Amino acid sequence: MSPTKARDPIPVKERNKAYYQLKFTHGLPPGTDSFDQFEKNPRHPRAPATPKRELPALPPLSERHGKWISKYLDTLDPETEYDQIIRTAMWFYGGDFQTAIGYACVFVWLVTTPAGAAAIHGRKVTVRGHQRYYETQMFNLHWVHWGSGSAETREYCEKINRTHAQVWKSVPGAFAHPWEAQAAIILLSWYEQFMRRTVGASNDMHPQVQMAWPAWGERVTGWFKAEPGDGSLSFGINYPRDFKEVEEFCEWYCNFDFDDQRNAEDIQKTHETAESFIHQFCELWFPRHLQFLGRGIILTLLPKNIRRKARLEDPHFVLKIFTKFAFRAIFELQDWMSDPVQPPIANFYKDIQEWDLSKIDARETGYRDQQAHRLQLFGRTVAFCVLGFLVLLYYIRR
Known part of the structure; x- marks a missing residue:
């Protein structure tokens, strides 16, 4: 492998795979066993597993009592029924707020590399951030719903391949390194585990879900392709x-110190794009005068090394304590309370397929503008009343 040195910026159209390639400073990405496997003879993603039996159905509604999801997951085989395990976990354990946190955090990770920053900087995340978020979630839920090896999932992945093709025409080399591209799915599958450990939750993810994620992710990433100039390699190699x-892999990525291989342009693009993802999360979930809370949540749920690479500040210690306490309580309650009878994420999945996502940013921005205006009027009214009361009290006491 030819190492990449710290780069001087060159015209975008003259850049290629070598321009964005990072020199590994602390071993190969976990999943890759040798440089020969990395460079010439990759381990290709496995074909969809052959079923060994008829898939066990979900229990009827009348039998969904207590911790029924865990019991059902224990009946499934993670080697062949990984799709059903992931489908059940995502449908019943997931929520739109949790997916929004995962989306923001994962993409902050992804834009820390020069290729990731170049591919995403200044695009939809900046001008139509909410649309990009909902489209990403819709694709993720499509893959979960239909299964990693289905024709429907392949079709949806091909749509993303076509989107990527538009990017690599303007940013050659940005989609040439499979380990960076597959990191999106790897991080997605791991982030709940990271959150649980970060906030000090008592339990890890369900063991069956842990075993199913790699099998599911390998098949999904197998549908994505690198740039034609690099042989259209599958992004699922060496998963x-x-x-x-x-x-x-996530620990390796987090501890990969490539700052001396980035130039000022890379760092600026990383920082600006990371800020765009954080802003989108805060704008979607918090009134503007409380968006510091949303920022504190994301900063707390990002590792320190990733914050450093993205040139983000550390969370305020009070917000950090509050975030950890709140999310630990959420996880503890989730693990203690009875499982939901109906899948919480189902309505979210249904809604985003029906919405006109091209108008979602204007709608959300308009809502926040109106909310800010109402709060401003309320604040002025309260201030006027307090001032009037104080003036009245002053004259009465005279």
Whole structure:
């Protein structure tokens, strides 16, 4: 492998795979066993597993009592029924707020590399951030709903391949490194585990879900392709084979010190794009005068090394304590309370398929503008009343 040195900026059209390639400073990405495997003879993603039996159905509504989801997951085989395990976990354990946090945090990770920053900077996340978020969630839920090896999932992945093709025409080389591209799915599969450990939750993710994620992710990333100039390699090559390798990959990525391989342009694009993802999350979920809370949540749920690479500040210690306490309570309650009878994410999935996402940013911005205006009027009214009361009190006491 030819190492990449710290780069001087060159015209975008003259850039290629080598321009964005990072020199590994602390070993190969977990899942890759040798440089020969990395460069010439990759381990290709496995074909969809052959079923060994008829898939066990979800229990009827009348039998969904207590911790029924965990019991059902224990009946499934993670080697062949990984799609159903992930589908059940995402449908019943997930929520739109949790997916929004995962989306923002994962993409902040992804834009820390020069290729990731170049591919995403200044595009839809900046001008239509909410549309991009909902479209991403819709695709993710399509893959979960239809299964990693289905024709429907392949069709949706091809749509993203076509979107990527538009990017690599303007940013050659940005989609040439499979390990960076597959990191999106790897991080997605691991982030709940990271959140639980960060906030000090008592339990890890369900063991069956841990075993199913690598099998599911390998098949999904297998549908994505690198740039034609690089042989249209599958992004699923050398994918982590088990959850231990998934965790090792995320730790490796987090600790990969490539600052001296980035130039000022890379760092600026990383920072600006990371700020765009954080702003989108805050604008979607918090009134503007409380968006510091949303920022504190994201900063707390990002590792320190990732914050450093993105040139983000550390969370305020009070917000950090509050965030950890709140999310630990959420996880503890989730693990203690009875499982939901109906899938909480189902309505969200249905809604985003029906919405006109091209208008979602204007709608959300208009809502926040009106909310800010109402709060401003309320504040002025309260201030006027207090001032009037104080003036009245002053004259009465005279």
